[in-house]
Amino acid sequence: MNAVPGYEQLTMDQAQRTAFLERVRTHVSAEDYRIIEGVTTALAELVEWVEQDAMTMRKLRLMLFGPKTEKTDRICPTSEEPSVPPPQAPRGPRRGHGRRKASDYTGARWIQVAHPDLQAGDRCPACAQGTLRAQSRRGLLLRITGSPPMAATGFALERLRCDGCGQVFTAPSPPEAGTEKYDPSVGVTVALLRYGSGLPHYRLERLQQSLGVPLPASTQWELMQPLVEQAQPVWEELNTQAANAPLIHHDDTTMRILDLRRDRSATAAPSDPPRKGTFTSNLLAEVAGHSVALYFTGWQHAGENLAAVLSRRAAELDPPIQMCDALSRNLRPETNTILAHCLSHGRREFISVAGNFPEECRHVLDALGDVYRVDAQAKQQGLSPEQRLQHHQTHSQPVMAELHTWIQQQIDARRVEPNSGLGQAMAYLLKHWEPLTLFLRQPGAPLDNNRCEQALKMAILHRKNSLSYKTLNGARTGDLFMSLIHTCRLNGVNPFDYLLAIATHAEAVKLIPSAWLPWNYPHPQPSSDSS
Numbered sequence: 001m002n003a004v005p006g007y008e009q010l011t012m013d014q015a016q017r018t019a020f021l022e023r024v025r026t027h028v029s030a031e032d033y034r035i036i037e038g039v040t041t042a043l044a045e046l047v048e049w050v051e052q053d054a055m056t057m058r059k060l061r062l063m064l065f066g067p068k069t070e071k072t073d074r075i076c077p078t079s080e081e082p083s084v085p086p087p088q089a090p091r092g093p094r095r096g097h098g099r100r101k102a103s104d105y106t107g108a109r110w111i112q113v114a115h116p117d118l119q120a121g122d123r124c125p126a127c128a129q130g131t132l133r134a135q136s137r138r139g140l141l142l143r144i145t146g147s148p149p150m151a152a153t154g155f156a157l158e159r160l161r162c163d164g165c166g167q168v169f170t171a172p173s174p175p176e177a178g179t180e181k182y183d184p185s186v187g188v189t190v191a192l193l194r195y196g197s198g199l200p201h202y203r204l205e206r207l208q209q210s211l212g213v214p215l216p217a218s219t220q221w222e223l224m225q226p227l228v229e230q231a232q233p234v235w236e237e238l239n240t241q242a243a244n245a246p247l248i249h250h251d252d253t254t255m256r257i258l259d260l261r262r263d264r265s266a267t268a269a270p271s272d273p274p275r276k277g278t279f280t281s282n283l284l285a286e287v288a289g290h291s292v293a294l295y296f297t298g299w300q301h302a303g304e305n306l307a308a309v310l311s312r313r314a315a316e317l318d319p320p321i322q323m324c325d326a327l328s329r330n331l332r333p334e335t336n337t338i339l340a341h342c343l344s345h346g347r348r349e350f351i352s353v354a355g356n357f358p359e360e361c362r363h364v365l366d367a368l369g370d371v372y373r374v375d376a377q378a379k380q381q382g383l384s385p386e387q388r389l390q391h392h393q394t395h396s397q398p399v400m401a402e403l404h405t406w407i408q409q410q411i412d413a414r415r416v417e418p419n420s421g422l423g424q425a426m427a428y429l430l431k432h433w434e435p436l437t438l439f440l441r442q443p444g445a446p447l448d449n450n451r452c453e454q455a456l457k458m459a460i461l462h463r464k465n466s467l468s469y470k471t472l473n474g475a476r477t478g479d480l481f482m483s484l485i486h487t488c489r490l491n492g493v494n495p496f497d498y499l500l501a502i503a504t505h506a507e508a509v510k511l512i513p514s515a516w517l518p519w520n521y522p523h524p525q526p527s528s529d530s531s
Contacts, residue, residue, distance in 0.1 A: 187223035195481035198461035233513035243312035245285035249452035252302040256468035291490035297475035301329040341435035342449035353421035385443035
């Protein structure tokens with residue numbers, strides 16, 4: 001980069017940045033150090049992006065702020081605008097802004113309330129002729145209360161002392177006092193807040209202190225550790241289940257582990273081959289109608305983590321479908337898979353250059369939009385994988401064949417500069433055409449990797465709020481909890497109830513881990529209390 005006139009250009013490599021941060025750490029508060037560390041690291045990454053040869057201002061804005069929309073009509077507006085806008089039908093209430101159904105409150109404790117004066121079989125008090133019959137549909141009321149994440153109950157036990165012999169008699173503790181200071185639910189709540197919602201330990205410590213129930217950050221970690229050991233058999237079972245799945249999505253994002261990036265760190269694990277970056281990978285597998293989400297953080301790329309999981313795959317099974325983007329690090333020679341690439345990535349290549357080539361990009365985006373509409377129809381109709389394949393071959397294959405011919409004609413006729421943004425976007429589609437169109441040849445092949453990218457938001461949320469892991473052990477703890485929590489969410493299971501069941505049935509989980517997967521573990525029975 002060219003230096004700004006009048007200012008000295010400063011450059012630091014990784015070792016210099018680490019030394020600088022170590023010097024700063026001893027002179028500022030912990031909160032100020034977090035800000036300085038984040039700004040220093042972000043600035044280095046920003047400079048690296050800007051210095052890339054293929055970087056443009058448009059791409060840089062997309063990387064920093066993300067696209068405002070990917071709707072074709074917004075990205076490539078048509079030149080013909082109607083003079084009078086067409087009348088619009090009255091719109092209903094916006095999704096997410098109406099009342100929630102009572103059935104949505106699966107975590108509520110429902111109390112059965114009987115009528116205080118009447119019961120089924122009584123004579124009607126209004127007409128004195130009919131007989132009252134019980135209705136299957138009850139009247140429903142909801143009462144929602146707030147509470148601190150961790151609440152405490154103190155028991156003041158009366159003590160009596162004999163004035164003759166001096167012996168002291170203390171009232172026995174009630175059963176609800178338990179035998180331990182911390183209930184197992186405390187560790188579960190800390191894990192959910194930390195790895196399910198991105199709340200760092202020090203923020204939870206500050207919140208609990210202000211609410212009058214102190215819970216130091218070090219105590220939070222100690223309370224989670226037993227749950228890590230108790231849930232380890234389930235984590236291993238999920239890895240085995242995912243290895244035998246017919247479809248596996250995978251992707252990764254950057255994640256910092258401080259000890260791995262510091263020279264001479266006692267807890268740092270060396271990388272082979274040597275690398276500078278650390279990553280969090282997500283593997284999303286479909287297992288007998290259930291989704292499994294796995295997270296792995298360390299030196300390894302997503303392709304290497306996939307290879308490690310597939311090493312558990314049964315030899316007699318057919319190769320699985322591997323859905324990923326076209327990065328070379330997603331592919332490993334030792335993995336035997338049917339490769340599928342993300343069509344959304346190919347589409348985004350045209351979105352990034354649509355401002356300079358609106359007509360050409362509109363043609364491509366409209367064609368891909370037709371394919372996505374066909375896929376949406378297949379989902380709405382509940383088609384089987386084989387029926388969905390036939391549906392795409394009937395309706396999508398002609399569209400994709402025409403698109404391939406059109407792109408090839410643009411290049412052969414030299415209507416597109418190969419080194420331009422549009423030329424590179426077209427070259428991307430042609431180069432990866434076979435894996436991008438696997439959904440036209442293989443039953444069950446998805447169109448894109450969007451589900452996996454959405455799953456990675458858990459890791460991104462952690463990176464946004466906590467900036468990094470300190471040790472590799474902390475990263476593995478985060479991987480385990482994020483895997484269990486997101487797997488519960490994907491299968492409609494309450495993660496608090498599930499983790500609490502793991503914590504309170506550790507021996508049963510250890511004996512038969514497959515019986516304690518999120519979709520088949522012994523669910524707690526709903527309360528039938530009456531009042």
